[in-house]
Amino acid sequence: MLAPILTGAITYLLRNRAAKLFLYIFQVLYAGLAFYVFMTVKQTGPIVWNIGGYTDGLALSLYADSISIFMVLMTAVFYIAFLVYATREQYFRPRFYFLFMVLQGLMMGLFLSSDLFNIFVFLEVSTVVVSILIMINKEKQAIYDGMIYFFVNVIGTAFLLFGIGMLYRTFGLLDIRAINEAMSLLDSPRAVVLPYGMMMVTVSLKTAVTPLFSWLPKAHGTPSAPPVVSAVLSGLYIKSGVYMFIRFNEMFNPVIDMHVFFFWIGFLTSLIGFIMALGQKDIKLILAYHTVSQVGLIMMGINMASEIAFWGAVYHIFNHAIFKSTLFLTAGMIYEEYGTRNVYQIRGLFKRMPWVAVATTFAILGITGAPFFNGSISKYMIAHGTYDYTVTLLLNIINLGTTMSFVKYATMLFGKSPKKGAVKSDFYALTACVVMGVASFFTGIFGEGLTQFFFNYEVHVNVDEYIQKGMVYVLMIVAGVAFYNGIIKHGGLITRIGHLELTFNGIITSMAGYFIVLVVYLSLIL
Amino acid sequence: MDFITGEIVGILLFFIGLYGLMTKKTIVKTIMSMSIMESGIFLFYITINYTDGSVPPIGQAQEAAFVDPVPSALMITAIVIGIGVTAIGLTMFMHYKQKHGITHWSRNRNQTGSEH
Numbered sequence: 080m081l082a083p084i085l086t087g088a089i090t091y092l093l094r095n096r097a098a099k100l101f102l103y104i105f106q107v108l109y110a111g112l113a114f115y116v117f118m119t120v121k122q123t124g125p126i127v128w129n130i131g132g133y134t135d136g137l138a139l140s141l142y143a144d145s146i147s148i149f150m151v152l153m154t155a156v157f158y159i160a161f162l163v164y165a166t167r168e169q170y171f172r173p174r175f176y177f178l179f180m181v182l183q184g185l186m187m188g189l190f191l192s193s194d195l196f197n198i199f200v201f202l203e204v205s206t207v208v209v210s211i212l213i214m215i216n217k218e219k220q221a222i223y224d225g226m227i228y229f230f231v232n233v234i235g236t237a238f239l240l241f242g243i244g245m246l247y248r249t250f251g252l253l254d255i256r257a258i259n260e261a262m263s264l265l266d267s268p269r270a271v272v273l274p275y276g277m278m279m280v281t282v283s284l285k286t287a288v289t290p291l292f293s294w295l296p297k298a299h300g301t302p303s304a305p306p307v308v309s310a311v312l313s314g315l316y317i318k319s320g321v322y323m324f325i326r327f328n329e330m331f332n333p334v335i336d337m338h339v340f341f342f343w344i345g346f347l348t349s350l351i352g353f354i355m356a357l358g359q360k361d362i363k364l365i366l367a368y369h370t371v372s373q374v375g376l377i378m379m380g381i382n383m384a385s386e387i388a389f390w391g392a393v394y395h396i397f398n399h400a401i402f403k404s405t406l407f408l409t410a411g412m413i414y415e416e417y418g419t420r421n422v423y424q425i426r427g428l429f430k431r432m433p434w435v436a437v438a439t440t441f442a443i444l445g446i447t448g449a450p451f452f453n454g455s456i457s458k459y460m461i462a463h464g465t466y467d468y469t470v471t472l473l474l475n476i477i478n479l480g481t482t483m484s485f486v487k488y489a490t491m492l493f494g495k496s497p498k499k500g501a502v503k504s505d506f507y508a509l510t511a512c513v514v515m516g517v518a519s520f521f522t523g524i525f526g527e528g529l530t531q532f533f534f535n536y537e538v539h540v541n542v543d544e545y546i547q548k549g550m551v552y553v554l555m556i557v558a559g560v561a562f563y564n565g566i567i568k569h570g571g572l573i574t575r576i577g578h579l580e581l582t583f584n585g586i587i588t589s590m591a592g593y594f595i596v597l598v599v600y601l602s603l604i605l
Numbered sequence: 606m607d608f609i610t611g612e613i614v615g616i617l618l619f620f621i622g623l624y625g626l627m628t629k630k631t632i633v634k635t636i637m638s639m640s641i642m643e644s645g646i647f648l649f650y651i652t653i654n655y656t657d658g659s660v661p662p663i664g665q666a667q668e669a670a671f672v673d674p675v676p677s678a679l680m681i682t683a684i685v686i687g688i689g690v691t692a693i694g695l696t697m698f699m700h701y702k703q704k705h706g707i708t709h710w711s712r713n714r715n716q717t718g719s720e721h
Contacts, residue, residue, distance in 0.1 A: 583710035
């Protein structure tokens with residue numbers, strides 16, 4: 080955990096070509112270490128490290144079980160790709176990769192830490208690091224967005240700190256697993272309503288669910304932030320919120336059960352996410368709003384109260400990391416080449432940047448859930464969590480929305496390029512993009528095996544049903560194209576919806592409102 | 606006046622800070638409200654489970670109950686983080702104001718100057 084931070088510091092001091100080489104070697108070794116620990120956990124079960132030699136539960140401890148170590152492995156592996164992508168970029172200076180590596184260490188800390196106060200510290204520090212990364216170019220809009228991100232998240236973590244204080248008052252414990260055990264001894268569940276509300280505000284803010292997502296497009300889609308930063312934020316960092324959601328809900332599980340509430344929150348999030356995405360014309364903003372939508376889908380899966388949907392959602396976390404990172408990275412190359420981020424002005428990608436176009440296509444097929452791609456497997460698993468007709472319908476609505484806005488995104492690929500001939504792109508960046516794009520295909524084909532390997536959870540994809548889904552997918556594409564030509568192209572209402580935005584005060588107010596709604600809802604059901 | 610305990614005051618301060626954040630558009634006031642909120646939390650923590658007449662857990666004094674040292678230890682960390690965060694917030698604000706002369710949260714996303 081400390082290793083990436085140290086490496087960052089060392090390379091910051093080295094400052095030359097050797098530093099970069101050192102960085103790659105380290106990252107590969109680190110991923111190897113993560114894989115080794117992963118295998119150990121897989122064979123022997125959860126590992127606990129206690130610091131300071133105190134008994135478990137009182138000491139500050141690191142805890143690795145199958146989900147957390149999976150997240151760690153994912154982060155370590157993706158960082159290789161990100162580093163390779165950024166090799167030749169201008170912003171890849173010591174200052175940048177120092178912070179970048181620090182962020183990796185902090186994320187590892189978030190995933191592994193079992194102590195609530197440590198989680199708070201990691202969150203606070205990573206907020207600082209991320210906001211500096213967002214405004215590393217010191218451009219006006221980037222600083223403004225970075226500031227909003229910074230303040231909103233600092234205030235959000237203040238909620239978490241307060242919630243932890245209340246929990247400590249009740250239990251006198253700070254360890255997640257110890258509190259989980261103590262929870263069942265509680266006299267009345269009402270004692271934990273307030274802390275639960277407080278902590279869920281923070282977690283929901285981090286995962287960017289419905290009323291609280293306004294900061295996300297600002298942070299992830301800010302014009303001048305380097306594409307690698309957007310990719311990390313959207314692909315990996317946002318998942319730490321989802322991960323905390325899983326952890327905290329597990330902790331409160333003996334007393335509080337909120338999956339119905341969060342299922343609907345997830346649905347609303349996805350719905351609003353893609354509606355907003357439809358109204359955008361900036362490619363980075365389209366992708367950012369799409370992250371909102373996909374996170375909503377993940378939340379739905381987690382809260383469906385069925386095992387297959389839960390693992391489907393976790394697998395979707397992984398898949399989303401692959402294709403959203405690919406999309407952000409390729410988007411970065413595209414707008415650098417074309418000099419604009421307007422989706423209507425970029426045309427003829429296949430002719431001008433063939434390999435980038437291939438990577439983009441793979442990622443788009445992945446995110447829309449085309450047969451054989453990874454998105455289809457995890458969406459299939461989520462859809463399998465229910466036999467309820469309404470829920471299936473809701474999932475299909477979300478899929479349709481995703482398809483619609485990616486039809487819009489895909490128009491970039493075709494048409495006439497303003498300039499003749501293909502452009503030679505940066506080799507390293509290209510390799511990273513193509514490898515990740517192709518990965519979204521292979522993780523789809525070997526979906527069954529991979530879920531078995533990662534989570535010890537067996538999935539059997541029913542062929543008939545899968546073919547049926549494939550047909551539905553084709554229908555969706557047709558509907559998406561029709562919608563695109565019919566409505567979206569002409570703008571109007573949908574563009575106006577897309578430009579709705581909350582001010583800073585609005586974001587804070589919705590945070591307070593969300594807190595009140597949570598507490599009222601909880602006191603009603605308990 | 607039994608109800609004015611550290612915990613109640615802490616909670617009140619927290620929500621006063623939150624109110625400030627919800628209503629004030631000046632960035633400096635945002636930072637101030639944030640500090641108020643944090644002070645509320647610190648006060649809440651250090652008065653958790655405090656009983657009258659307890660002594661600090663230093664030395665071998667046995668006649669009175671010890672105060673729980675953990676919240677104080679946590680708050681030392683949190684105060685340090687809080688100072689850091691406030692400092693960074695102020696730095697960002699100063700930089701932003703000096704360069705672009707903006708002191709308020711604006712209503713709409715500024716679309717100009719971001720074409721690239």
